[in-house]
Amino acid sequence: xxxxxxxxxxxxxxxxxxxxxxxxxxxxxxxxxxxxxxxxxxxxxxxxxxxxxxxxxxxxxxxxxxxxxxxxxxxxxxxxxxxxxxxxxxxxxxxxxxxxxxxxxxxxxxxxxxxxxxxxxxxxxxxxxxxxxxxxxxxxxxxxxxxxxxxxxxxxxxxxxxxxxxxxxxxxxxxxxxxxxxxxxxxxxxxxxxxxxxxxxxxxxxxxxxxxxxxxxxx
Amino acid sequence: xxxxxxxxxxxxxxxxxxxxxxxxxxxxxxxxxxxxxxxxxxxxxxxxxxxxxxxxxxxxxxxxxxxxxxxxxxxxxxxxxxxxxxxxxxxxxxxxxxxxxxxxxxxxxxxxxxxxxxxxxxxxxxxxxxxxxxxxxxxxxxxxxxxxxxxxxxxxxxxxxxxxxxxxxxxxxxxxxxxxxxxxxxxxxxxxxxxxxxxxxxxxxxxxxxxxxxxxxxxxxxxxxxx
Numbered sequence: 383x384x385x386x387x388x389x390x391x392x393x394x395x396x397x398x399x400x401x402x403x404x405x406x407x408x409x410x411x412x413x414x415x416x417x418x419x420x421x422x423x424x425x426x427x428x429x430x431x432x433x434x435x436x437x438x439x440x441x442x443x444x445x446x447x448x449x450x451x452x453x454x455x456x457x458x459x460x461x462x463x464x465x466x467x468x469x470x471x472x473x474x475x476x477x478x479x480x481x482x483x484x485x486x487x488x489x490x491x492x493x494x495x496x497x498x499x500x501x502x503x504x505x506x507x508x509x510x511x512x513x514x515x516x517x518x519x520x521x522x523x524x525x526x527x528x529x530x531x532x533x534x535x536x537x538x539x540x541x542x543x544x545x546x547x548x549x550x551x552x553x554x555x556x557x558x559x560x561x562x563x564x565x566x567x568x569x570x571x572x573x574x575x576x577x578x579x580x581x582x583x584x585x586x587x588x589x590x591x592x593x594x595x596x597x598x599x600x601x
Numbered sequence: 602x603x604x605x606x607x608x609x610x611x612x613x614x615x616x617x618x619x620x621x622x623x624x625x626x627x628x629x630x631x632x633x634x635x636x637x638x639x640x641x642x643x644x645x646x647x648x649x650x651x652x653x654x655x656x657x658x659x660x661x662x663x664x665x666x667x668x669x670x671x672x673x674x675x676x677x678x679x680x681x682x683x684x685x686x687x688x689x690x691x692x693x694x695x696x697x698x699x700x701x702x703x704x705x706x707x708x709x710x711x712x713x714x715x716x717x718x719x720x721x722x723x724x725x726x727x728x729x730x731x732x733x734x735x736x737x738x739x740x741x742x743x744x745x746x747x748x749x750x751x752x753x754x755x756x757x758x759x760x761x762x763x764x765x766x767x768x769x770x771x772x773x774x775x776x777x778x779x780x781x782x783x784x785x786x787x788x789x790x791x792x793x794x795x796x797x798x799x800x801x802x803x804x805x806x807x808x809x810x811x812x813x814x815x816x817x818x819x820x821x822x823x824x825x826x827x828x
Contacts, residue, residue, distance in 0.1 A: 446824045501774040508770060514762030523757055523825045527750065527775050530817055534778035534810050538785075 397569035439529030459581035612701025657787035742807035
């Protein structure tokens with residue numbers, strides 16, 4: 383673990399530990415009341431879910447076309463982050479929806495595309511885990527296709543009416559709500575960066591050990 | 602460019618010849634598609650009348666399932682005889698080999714659909730002759746999108762472990778837009794008052810999907826298939 387990772391982790395841990403008090407101090411939303419407060423965790427994880435998916439797709443493209451083996455480790459790490467932050471998003475969302483909309487799930491554009499994107503990265507991890515030799519390249523193809531797919535999924539499910547609140551509300555939030563939100567975004571971001579770089583490093587070291595074993599076998 | 606076409610045509614001809622001699626994939630896939638439709642009929646037809654609006658969904662699910670089976674079988678044959686390696690060793694453009702494989706797959710799936718569509722019309726009272734051109738366009742564009750992604754993934758998975766289960770796991774999440782567009786577009790044509798404008802919107806989306814994913818597949822086939 384590098385020095386930077388330690389700092390990031392400590393800071394993220396401290397901020398997340400304090401966050402319940404900060405969220406508690408934020409004012410109640412006028413129509414939804416207490417249930418709206420889940421949004422302080424839901425939105426940062428949803429953003430990081432998308433960022434992780436983007437990092438995985440771009441690293442996969444670099445790995446495939448630029449032939450840089452280290453990019454694969456970043457793609458794998460980012461895919462795992464996408465699954466982790468995706469599950470946080472997909473669990474906190476319905477918890478809120480049950481109270482705000484009265485139902486757990488609707489086939490709305492945002493919800494459906496998040497679910498499909500999450501499934502694409504679960505499939506990616508399954509492939510990496512059970513695909514055997516050569517699955518790094520297959521995975522890169524999968525991640526690339528998954529990313530290219532996002533706009534299509536979004537357009538195709540958008541034909542149904544969208545219920546999800548627009549992200550354009552974010553800049554209009556009053557400062558008592560915006561402050562805690564950005565606090566949580568920053569805490570999640572630190573956690574994400576630390577986990578991502580540690581996981582990528584671990585993967586790079588695994589690959590190197592494997593190469594050493596193979597070299598030893600041949601010698 | 603002519604070289605690209607020549608290689609693609611040769612690959613298609615090779616695949617068709619192999620298939621014409623054994624009929625293995627065509628016969629099994631066709632029969633599988635029939636059984637899928639039958640299973641759905643048992644689940645969804647009550648007292649002689651199908652539940653509303655199911656014909657489109659069954660058509661596309663049967664197409665996707667039988668397409669997955671055909672993809673798996675086609676490349677399994679190549680793997681057993683180790684002929685895919687021979688194809689890759691041939692001094693030919695990799696994208697041309699992909700294009701040939703894709704066209705072969707499309708012909709096969711088209712043949713299956715030629716049987717599936719009338720069967721669905723018969724069993725689920727779907728008005729398949731009301732807008733034949735729209736329906737054909739939906740089927741061609743949708744099948745192309747499905748097969749474009751499927752051919753690439755099936756080819757990639759030839760060397761992987763547990764490839765039988767991996768193909769649907771990888772393929773279905775990626776082809777969600779094809780399924781949505783295909784089912785919605787076909788349902789718009791099958792409903793009591795057909796909505797042609799809506800069907801055209803879905804056809805346009807499918808064509809756009811095809812262009813993006815065929816390009817992407819031609820582009821990734823080379824690095825992915827290099828050992």
